[in-house]
Structure formats: structure tokens, C-alpha cells
Amino acid sequence: MHGRLKVRTTEEQQLIKRKEQQKKLLAYRLGMKQILESRQPDTYDPNSLAICSQLLIVNPDIYTLWNYRKEVVLLEISADNSNDSSSEALVNLLENELKLTEQCLLANPKSYGSWHHRYWILENHPDRNWQNEFDLCSKYLTMDDRNFHCWDYRRLILNKIGVTLGDELKFSTNRININFSNYSSWHYRSTLQALTDDCVQDELSLVKSALFTDPMDSSAWFYLRWLLSNSVVKHEHMKEFLANINQLLELEPDCKWILVAKCWLLKLLGLDEINYKTEEMESYLKLQEIDPMRKGQYVDCLKVLQLY
Structure with a gap:
């Protein structure tokens, strides 16, 4: 009908998408070809460098292109070493590299190449x-x-x-506190400080707060396991936390992570108190019921327990 937009069929849409992809692939191949052909140990082509920027903004995970840009920067640094102070041309080049990484990170904030290149540029920047x-x-x-x-x-x-x-x-x-379900934040925290007698209680309190807020989330449980692996965490701390775990288990009896953590604690405490062995075996039996995908693992744990 006149005045109405034609709605393309799925087949037509797929055809258009394939043509667009082929067009982009052709442009990528031509760009890569020009960059690699112009790559020289003692000079570089400004036009190739500009094409390199365009390709990286579209896909910042092409390591070859980041290495090409490093070669260009090193050429400029080598040429600049004859001066007593850094030239304006070199500083401008380095600043443009930083701007490029920002554009790339907007496109893909988890691009290894972009973050690595940015740090490398700053290491070589005279006014970082x-x-x-x-x-x-x-x-x-x-x-x-x-x-x-x-x-x-x-x-x-x-x-x-x-x-x-x-x-x-x-x-x-x-x-x-904004987001308990954050492996990166928990891991980062573990790298900041060595666990000491002065801070261990604070760390246990923080992780306890996270666990009682959302016991189904695994991130805080892994941080707890890291805490328990530290010799600063005494048996008194473990017994107190075991009581908290049992409290939580009453509220969430079918939560896998609570039972797994209970087994961690019972194993550590059981080195001195044999009566914890029965509780640990009961926990593994319960885990077989609520987590059948890992039943073999829990059966093996029970076999190991029965050897002692």
C-alpha cells in the first residue's frame, strides 16, 4: 500500500546483514594489508597509522595493531632523544594514543590490548x-x-x-556494599593488605554481612574460603563463624553454598575435634541430594572422610 513502509522478511534482513559484514571484512583486509606492507623498521606511514586507529576503534582486540603503534611511538622517542627536552610532536603523539585508548575502551571496556597500551604509553610519557x-x-x-x-x-x-x-x-x-555479587571487588580486596590479627574480625564481619544478605551468591563464599586459608584465622573465629553458618542453614536449608562452607569449616576444626566428622559426613549426604550434578565429588569426599 502507498504510504506504508515495507517490512523486510527475515531472509532479506539476513542477506543485507551478510552484505554489510562482507563489506566490513573487505575494508578490514584492505586496511591490514596497507598497514603491514608499509611497516618498516626505521619509518612509518602517517596514513597507515590513521587507518590503524579506525580499525582499532571498531575492534580494539587486534594485538598486531597495538604492537604496530608501539613501534611508531618508539621511532618518535628515538628521534626525540637528541633533544634536551621532549618535543611538542612527541607529546602530541602520546596524547593522541591516550585519546585512542579511551575511544577503544568506550567500545569495549574489557579490552586487554587497550588497557595494556594505555599503561605502556604512560610509562613512556614525559608528563604523565x-x-x-x-x-x-x-x-x-x-x-x-x-x-x-x-x-x-x-x-x-x-x-x-x-x-x-x-x-x-x-x-x-x-x-x-553496593554490589555483593562482585568477584572482582572481593579479589581486589584480598590483594590490598596482608591479613592480620587486627583486621581479621572486620573482614569476617564484612563477609558475614554479604552472606546473610544473599547466601545464594557465590562471590562472598569464595572470599570466605580465602580468609579461612589464612593462618591468622584462629579456631575461635572458625567456631564463631560455624555458629553463624548453622543459623543461616536454618533459614536456607537447601542452599548448596552454606553446606559447602560448613564442610570447609568442619574439615579445619576436625583436625582437633573428631566429633565434627559426623556433621561433615551429614553435610556431604545432604549435598548429594540438593546438588546432584556434583554427586560424584561429594561421594569422593565421603570416601576420604571414612578413611580417617
């Missing part, structure tokens, strides 16, 4: 601003606090600026 990088990390983690690439990058930046342990622990606690 580590505080700006630290603020950038906070911004990205506010948008997505599960971006472990950004957490790793933040840890590198910590060594460059004077952030106190207390401030960073506060930031970590804040991110965890």
Missing part, C-alpha cells in the same frame, strides 16, 4: 598524570564494578600515587 588515571579507574568502576581489567589497572596505578591503604579499603568496601 597518574592521578588522572586513578580518577578514570574510579569512573569506569562506577559504570561497571565487575570490570576486572580496570581493577588490575587500578592496582598498577596505586604504586604510582600516594593513596593510603585505609582510603583504598574504604573504596573497596563501598563497591562491595
Whole structure:
């Protein structure tokens, strides 16, 4: 009918999509061909460098292109070494590289190549601003606090600026309180400080709060396991936490993670108190019922227990 938009069929849409993909693939191949053909050990082609930028913005995970850009930067640094101070041309090139990584990270915030290249550029920048990088990390983690690439990058930046342990622990606690289901935040916390007698109770309290809030989420349980692997956690702490686990088990009797954690604690406590063995065996029997996919694992655990 006149005046109505024609609705394309699925087959037509797929055909259009394939043509667009072929067009993009052709452009990618032509761009890569020009870059590789112009790649020289002692010079570079500005036009190829511009094409390289366009390709990376579309797909920032092409390591060959990041390495090509590093070669270009090293050529400029080598040419600049004859001057007493860094030239404006070199600084502009490095600043453009930083802008490029920002564009790439907007397209893919979890691009290994983009984060690595950004850090490498800053390491070679005569006027680097580590505080700006630290603020950038906070911004990205506010948008997505599960971006472990950004957490790793933040840890590198910590060594460059004077952030106190207390401030960073506060930031970590804040991110965890906003979202308990965050493996990256918990892992980052485990790298910040060595567990001591002074802080162990605070860490146990934090993880307890997370577990009682959402016992079905596995992230805090893994942090608990890390805590229990530390010799600073005494049997008194374990007994107290076991009582909390049993409380939680009354509220959520079919939660796999509670029973698994109970087995961790009973195994550690059972080294001194043999009466914990029966409770541990009962827990594994219950786990076979509520988690049949891992029944073989629990059967093996029971066999090991019966040997002692």
C-alpha cells in the first residue's frame, strides 16, 4: 500500500546483514594489508597509522595493531632523544594514543590490548598524570564494578600515587556494599593488605554481612574460603563463624553454598575435634541430594572422610 513502509522478511534482513559484514571484512583486509606492507623498521606511514586507529576503534582486540603503534611511538622517542627536552610532536603523539585508548575502551571496556597500551604509553610519557588515571579507574568502576581489567589497572596505578591503604579499603568496601555479587571487588580486596590479627574480625564481619544478605551468591563464599586459608584465622573465629553458618542453614536449608562452607569449616576444626566428622559426613549426604550434578565429588569426599 502507498504510504506504508515495507517490512523486510527475515531472509532479506539476513542477506543485507551478510552484505554489510562482507563489506566490513573487505575494508578490514584492505586496511591490514596497507598497514603491514608499509611497516618498516626505521619509518612509518602517517596514513597507515590513521587507518590503524579506525580499525582499532571498531575492534580494539587486534594485538598486531597495538604492537604496530608501539613501534611508531618508539621511532618518535628515538628521534626525540637528541633533544634536551621532549618535543611538542612527541607529546602530541602520546596524547593522541591516550585519546585512542579511551575511544577503544568506550567500545569495549574489557579490552586487554587497550588497557595494556594505555599503561605502556604512560610509562613512556614525559608528563604523565597518574592521578588522572586513578580518577578514570574510579569512573569506569562506577559504570561497571565487575570490570576486572580496570581493577588490575587500578592496582598498577596505586604504586604510582600516594593513596593510603585505609582510603583504598574504604573504596573497596563501598563497591562491595553496593554490589555483593562482585568477584572482582572481593579479589581486589584480598590483594590490598596482608591479613592480620587486627583486621581479621572486620573482614569476617564484612563477609558475614554479604552472606546473610544473599547466601545464594557465590562471590562472598569464595572470599570466605580465602580468609579461612589464612593462618591468622584462629579456631575461635572458625567456631564463631560455624555458629553463624548453622543459623543461616536454618533459614536456607537447601542452599548448596552454606553446606559447602560448613564442610570447609568442619574439615579445619576436625583436625582437633573428631566429633565434627559426623556433621561433615551429614553435610556431604545432604549435598548429594540438593546438588546432584556434583554427586560424584561429594561421594569422593565421603570416601576420604571414612578413611580417617
